[in-house]
Every structure is written in C-alpha cells, then in structure tokens.
Amino acid sequence: MEINALTWTITIAVIVGLLLFDYFAHVRKAHTPTIKEAAIWSAIYVGIALIFGLVFFVFGDTQHAIEYYAGYITEKALSVDNLFVFLVIMASFQVPREYQQKVLLFGITFALISRTVFILLGAAIIELWSDVFYLFGIALLLIAGQQLKGELASSEEKENQADNIMVRTAKRVLPSTDQYHEDKLFVRINGKRLITPMLLVMVAIGATDVLFAFDSIPAIFGLTQEPYIVFTATAFSLMGLRQLYFLIDGLLDRLVYLSYGLTAILGFIGVKLILHALHENNLFFINGGSDVPVQTIPTHISLMVIVAILIVTVIASLTSPKGKALRTLQNAEKYAYRYTKLDESASADERRDAEAKMDRWTREAEGLSQKWRDALIDNKDRYSSIIRTAHETRWAEAQSNGNGHDANVSKEIVEKQGPTV
Numbered sequence: 001m002e003i004n005a006l007t008w009t010i011t012i013a014v015i016v017g018l019l020l021f022d023y024f025a026h027v028r029k030a031h032t033p034t035i036k037e038a039a040i041w042s043a044i045y046v047g048i049a050l051i052f053g054l055v056f057f058v059f060g061d062t063q064h065a066i067e068y069y070a071g072y073i074t075e076k077a078l079s080v081d082n083l084f085v086f087l088v089i090m091a092s093f094q095v096p097r098e099y100q101q102k103v104l105l106f107g108i109t110f111a112l113i114s115r116t117v118f119i120l121l122g123a124a125i126i127e128l129w130s131d132v133f134y135l136f137g138i139a140l141l142l143i144a145g146q147q148l149k150g151e152l153a154s155s156e157e158k159e160n161q162a163d164n165i166m167v168r169t170a171k172r173v174l175p176s177t178d179q180y181h182e183d184k185l186f187v188r189i190n191g192k193r194l195i196t197p198m199l200l201v202m203v204a205i206g207a208t209d210v211l212f213a214f215d216s217i218p219a220i221f222g223l224t225q226e227p228y229i230v231f232t233a234t235a236f237s238l239m240g241l242r243q244l245y246f247l248i249d250g251l252l253d254r255l256v257y258l259s260y261g262l263t264a265i266l267g268f269i270g271v272k273l274i275l276h277a278l279h280e281n282n283l284f285f286i287n288g289g290s291d292v293p294v295q296t297i298p299t300h301i302s303l304m305v306i307v308a309i310l311i312v313t314v315i316a317s318l319t320s321p322k323g324k325a326l327r328t329l330q331n332a333e334k335y336a337y338r339y340t341k342l343d344e345s346a347s348a349d350e351r352r353d354a355e356a357k358m359d360r361w362t363r364e365a366e367g368l369s370q371k372w373r374d375a376l377i378d379n380k381d382r383y384s385s386i387i388r389t390a391h392e393t394r395w396a397e398a399q400s401n402g403n404g405h406d407a408n409v410s411k412e413i414v415e416k417q418g419p420t421v
Contacts, residue, residue, distance in 0.1 A: 001059035003228045011228075015235050018048075019109060022242070026105075032098050038247035045240025052236060063299070067224035070303040071233030074219055074265060077310055079237050080255075081262050082111070082212050083245055086205055093201040099183045103198075104242040107205040114209050115234050118217040123227040133277035136218040140270030143215040147263045176200065215266060222269040222276075223302055254330075256323050261313030265306055272297045325372035331357075332365035332419070333383055336390035358390060359409040366412075366420055373421055380421040388418040 026033075026041075033041075049072055056065035086107055095103055125132050177194045181187040185199040220230050278292040286292065317323045335357040342354055365387075377383050391410035398407035413419055 001056055001061040001064060003226070008228065011232060015112075015239070018045075018239055019105075019112075022105060022239075026101065026242075033101065033243065033246045035247065038243045041243040042240050042247045045236075045243065049236035049239065052232065064224075064226060064229055066299050066303060067226065067229050068233050070223045070299055070306060071220045071229060072237055073303070073310070074223065074269070074306055075216060075234050075237035077258075077262060077265065077306075078212070078216050078219065079111075079241050080244070081258055082107075082208075083241065084258075085208055085212075087245075089201060089204050089208065093197050093204070095197075095201055096180060099180070099198065101242060101246075102183050103201055103205065104245060106202045107209060108238045108241055110202075110206045111209040111212065112235055112238055114206075115213045115216060116231060118213045119227055119230050119234065122217050122221055123225075123230070126221070126225060130280060131277060131282050133222075133273045133280075134283070136221060137270045137273030137277060140215065140218050140222065140266050140273065143218075144263045144267040144270060147215075147259055147266065218273070219266060219269050222273040223299060254323050254327055255314065255317045256320065256326060257313050257317045261309050264309050268305055268309070269302070272302060322372070322375075325368050326376050328361060328364045328368060329373070329376055329383070331361040333386050335361050336387040339390045340386075340393060355394060355407075358394070362387060362391070362409055362413065362419065370420075377421060384418045384421050388413060 053065055053068045053072065056062070056068060086104065090100055090103060175192060175194050177187060177189065177196055179196070180198060181196055183198055184196055185202075187194055187196055216234065217230070220233060224230060224233075275294050275296050278286070278294045279296050281287060281292050282289060318327075335354070339354045339358045342351060346354075373380075391413035395407050395410040395414045398410065
C-alpha cells in the first residue's frame with residue numbers, strides 16, 4: 001500500500017470528521033449516555049478501527065497490517081488505563097455525570113493532538129539517529145517500573161494528579177469560581193469574568209495527556225517505525241474511548257491487575273526495542289560500532305504476546321478474590337442507591353426485583369473479610385450512608401405494610417446502624 005500525501009490527507013480528514021461528529025451529535029447537549037447508546041457507538045468505532053486494518057490486507061501489505069493491529073491493541077490498552085486517571089481527576093473536581101462526556105471528549109482530542117506532535121518528533125529523531133531506540137527501550141523499562149510503583153501508591157498520591165502545576169497556575173493567575181454553571185468554561189458574576197471548574201478539570205486532563213504521550217509513543221514505535229501506522233493506530237485507539245467508558249463503567253475498576261499487565265507489555269516492548277537497537281547498532285562503544293548478533297522479536301510474535309498478556313490480565317482481574325470482592329462491594333452500593341431512587345410509578349415487580357438485588361449484594365458484602373473492606377472501600381462514610389439509608393427506607397416500608405418478615409436483611413442493617421465497614 002502506497003502511503004503518500006493523499007493518503008495522509010484523507011485519513012486526517014476522516015479522523016477530524018469523526019471528532020466533529022462526536023462533538024455535535026453527542027456531547028453538545030449535556031447528557032449521560034444510555035448503555036444501549038454507548039454499546040452501539042463503541043461497536044461502531046471499534047469496527048471502523050478493525051476494518052481500517054483490513055485495508056492493508058486488501059493491498060497485499062500484510063506487514064503493515066500486523067504492525068497496525070499490534071499498535072492498535074497496545075494503544076487501546078494504554079488508553080483504557082488512562083481512563084482510570086481521568087476518572088480520578090473528574091472525581092477530585094466532582095464533575096457532574098452529565099458533563100463527563102464533554103470532559104472525556106476534550107481529553108481524547110487533546111491526547112490526539114499531543115501524541116501527533118510526539119509522533120512527528122519521534123519520526124524525525126529516528127530518521128536522524130537510529131540508535132535512539134536504545135533510549136526508547138530504556139525509557140519504556142523505566143516507565144514500566146514507574147507504572148508498577150504507581151500501582152502500589154496510596155490513593156492520596158494518585159489523587160495528586162488532579163492538582164498539577166498547570167491547575168495551580170490557572171487558579172493563581174485567573175479568577176475562578178468553585179461552582180459549576182452547566183458545562184460552561186467561563187461565567188460572568190457581578191460583572192467579573194471567572195473560569196469555572198469545568199475549565200480547570202480540562203486543564204488538568206490536558207496536562208496529564210502530555211505525560212501519557214511519553215509512554216504511548218515510544219511503545220508503538222517499538223512495534224512499527226512507519227509514522228502513518230503509528231498515527232492511525234494511536235488515533236483509532238482513542239476514538240470511541242468516551243463511549244467505552246460509559247459502556248464498561250464499573251468494570252474499569254474491576255480490572256484490578258490492568259496496571260500489572262501494562263507493566264509487562266511496556267517492559268516487553270522495551271526489551272524488543274533494545275534488541276532491535278543492538279541488531280542495528282552504530283554506537284562505537286558497543287561491539288566496536290558493529291551490529292550485535294542478537295535475536296530480534298518479529299512483530300507478529302509481539303502481537304501474540306500482547307494479546308496473551310491482556311487476556312491473562314482480564315481473566316485474573318475478574319476471577320481473583322480481590323476482583324470478586326470489589327464487584328461485590330460496588331454492587332452492594334449500586335443496588336442500594338438504585339432502590340432509594342424508586343418512585344411511586346415503580347411496579348410491584350420492579351420493586352421486588354430491586355429489593356432482591358439489594359438484599360443479595362448487601363448480604364454478600366457483609367460476608368467479606370475486613371481485609372477487603374479496608375483495601376477496597378475508598379470512602380467508607382459514603383458507602384455506609386448509601387446502604388444504611390436504603391435499608392432504613394426498606395425496613396420502614398416493610399413494617400408499615402406488615403411485611404417485616406420479608407425484610408430481614410434490612411432489619412439486620414438497621415439494628416447494627418449500618419453495614420460493616
């Protein structure tokens with residue numbers, strides 16, 4: 001497949017068009033997407049990305065097709081991990097759920113811009129100095145170590161990412177308000193023009209995107225040195241990330257070992273880059289400037305290794321005791337909250353179903369060991385309040401209707417003044 005100026009122009013136009021469509025069709029009017037909406041559009045964007053890779057096969061360009069899919073899967077995994085940090089930042093700024101779409105789309109757009117700059121810089125550096133792969137490889141190994149260290153960091157340390165230097169500077173230089181005014185970035189109060197938390201959270205995410213590019217771009221250059229493949233794999237991995245978040249909301253938190261999987265992937269690509277650099281060595285102090293006879297790792301092997309690591313990571317996360325405990329605690333809180341939101345229009349069957357789910361997950365959560373509650377409940381006061389309120393409401397209704405015998409779980413929660421935390 002010939003990659004020329006026309007190819008670049010058409011590709012960039014399609015990606016910009018998709019971003020504009022996403023903004024005007026989905027996030028211009030603030031709302032929380034339904035599961036159906038998120039599922040349909042996630043499937044569409046993933047489908048577009050997969051079909052794009054088939055274009056290389058159509059033109060008989062098998063090598064670039066394999067490189068594209070390896071890069072796309074790696075970048076997609078890194079992008080999903082980036083969502084965790086976005087969520088921490090949005091939680092820190094207490095972004096209303098209906099406005100989170102716009103914040104996510106901004107993060108995706110800024111990530112695409114910042115990574116495009118790094119792609120162009122990376123391609124230029126490789127053209128001028130091929131031994132830069134040594135630096136890329138070492139950088140990825142260091143990033144893998146940092147990723148592992150970050151996974152072991154406290155939640156307080158992770159939340160500090162929302163208070164970066166750009167946010168502090170913006171707060172100090174520009175007058176701001178602590179209140180959201182719909183999804184506006186600026187608001188005029190008493191004749192003064194103020195920035196809103198909506199703009200500050202976007203600044204925080206924009207600054208974080210720049211940091212993400214430092215691990216994203218060297219990683220994909222370890223799989224392909226073709227700038228067009230690097231750009232398209234990166235761009236398509238970011239497209240649809242907003243919809244994916246709302247589709248697997250809650251599941252993200254359950255991927256408790258994702259960071260370990262990404263650490264393994266980044267470490268693997270780092271080793272691959274160093275082997276590649278040794279195989280085409282020009283540094284005089286290594287083997288006298290001659291190539292080192294080492295075994296390099298073919299891209300199709302890299303693709304299989306990356307997919308295998310991700311499969312093991314997902315299975316381990318969802319089936320491990322920690323993953324199951326987190327799912328139990330999340331569901332106990334979720335179904336208790338949903339019960340409190342039932343109104344008079346709810347049918348008897350809907351109410352019984354909500355009660356059954358709340359009872360089931362509350363009972364399972366109460367059966368967890370204290371170790372998991374200490375490790376997994378970040379905000380114990382909120383968790384306790386939501387569950388206690390739901391069961392107090394249920395117990396009061398059961399007593400007034402003479403159905404107290406059907407609300408034994410609620411009775412137990414009320415008698416001990418809240419769930420075990």
